[in-house]
Amino acid sequence: MRTTDLTKRFGRSTVVDGIDLAVPRGSVFGFLGPNGSGKTTTIRMLLGLASASAGEVRVLEREMPANLARVLPAVGALIEGPGFYPFLSGRANLHRLDSADGFASASTRQARVERALERVGLSSAAGKKVRAYSLGMKQRLGIANALLTPRELIVLDEPTNGLDPQGTREVRTLIRSLAAEGTTVFVSSHLLSEIEQMCSHVAVMRAGRLVAQGALDDLRGAGRTHLRLTVATPDAPTAVATLSRLGVPPAPLGESHPASHPADRPAVRPANDSAIGPAIDPAADAAESTALEGELPETVPAETVVAALVADGVRVRGFAVERASLEDLFVELTGEGFDVVQ
Template sequence: MVPGSSLDLAIETRGLTKRFARQTAVNGIDLAVPRGAVFGFLGPNGSGKTTSIRMLLGLTAATSGQISVLGESMPARLHDVLPRVGALVEGPAFYPFLSGAANLSRLDTADRFAPSHTRSARVDQALERVGLSHAAKKKAHAYSLGMKQRLGIANALLVHRDLLVLDEPTNGLDPQGTREVRSLIRSLAAEGTTVFVSSHLLAEVEQMCTHAAVMSAGTLVAQGTLADLGRGSEPRLRLRTPDPDAASRVLVHLGLAPTQTDVPGQDPWIEAPFPGEHRTPDAVVTALVSAGVRIRGLAVEEPSLEERFVALTGEGFDVVQ
């Protein structure tokens, strides 16, 4: 256990570092994942996410730093910790000529902590939870990429887990499958399981996660609740009007800094940072109407996780890893 670590954290690292020859893949990160959270682990390709996960699970040794998983020091207590952890890392691999159910049964047999007398029932339940009951007897080589992802998650759910680590869990899934996995993750968290999700799908993270951390070039650049991560950027006022010049004068008078975007065949859009400390949207509307400005649309938009991600890393993101 990391000295002085909190029992309220499912995962905690201090100064976690991994070097390969002269390259530093992970540079002194301090992760803090609360128990019961759905925690999104974000970052561009090559940012060190998968290497970090492999160190957390004892799949590769850290160069330096300390790791605590479920209150136990890793990798020293690996044999006590791993039976309580389910994981899907770097894509699932199965015996291609065994059925989905047979693959799960074989994997469960290899788990010396899994009770054999309930194996068949647990395999059936895991397949049902990920929507693969209809394909239980189909050979794994005939599974689509999305079905293999589901089967990998089912394997992680064969027994109760205190922590679930999922690397790109919606990779290859269609929109319906993505919604089902999102619902499954929420239900697992509601049952008390901490879920640690590595993903590039920022919109999914916004809908699914309670907390997140952002990696960039091997460094942890931000972490906290989703609300905390959004506080680094100001909301923006967006106004659509056929009177852009008059509207801009009103906004400048209110202390805002408007910019105009012309859209062919439509009324222009006016945008401005909107701190909101001394004004409200109602006050802006009142000032615009008093000046005779016609309003076709007005909204105050909070910064998205995508915008915050780009601001933190200076990069865009890929849809899949």
């Protein structure tokens, strides 16, 4: 799936501004963006549900919307929440939806419906009326509808919405299995932790523009590496001296956190703050433990830091090296927080 200079205008307002989206075949592609970023509008244009003001869309190597009749039978989608007849059972709803598909075989309908229900864990509740379903069960039924026939592309909008932890894990496993079978899965979600666990590729929208896309590992790798060190407070001056000697220059002790009471001080310094200075760890007594955080150069191995601290007599109670998370990257690119549902 690919777009070239895809644009959508409503009057004088441009909600999607010339994006070039590239979704590799067989990938699980995460699509992120804060409210009003143009994420849902983009999905609707990809599926021919909205016309583009400019640009090109190709889905399954065919130009859209000119080839809707040839492309859509190979695409399963759950967009903006599932809609079903509440007075019919889950199984009956799937039968009706499948019978409305002119490309679906009536002779295999029964078997396909049962298999789709089984794949989303709804076999035991298939005979219940949908009005008695929870939000999570309705979400699963919507995914089952997208899986009634073999698909080359699955588009899911918030697929884990309303699911309990067990249901979330099951949907995550299902998405991975679909990709393993060769199906391309396009997932729009505001749950960054789920995107990190499910997706191989990611694109981030902001104010109608595509601000980043690529393999998830590559995007995370572009972030800086950070050192987070926790030591006993009596050893903090020694730790600061050791870190300075290793090329990780610290800020003067106490300079970065002027709060007079330990409870007023943050436990973790913002990710874009490269200075190392003490921060109080609320999980430990302030008189005994201090947390130091800062940027670790790629040229300084973590093992070297630990060895140097221990050699200098620093009592290391905790040590971690981590790259910027997807959340850090998202905030850096969009300036937005966690609530990015559209």
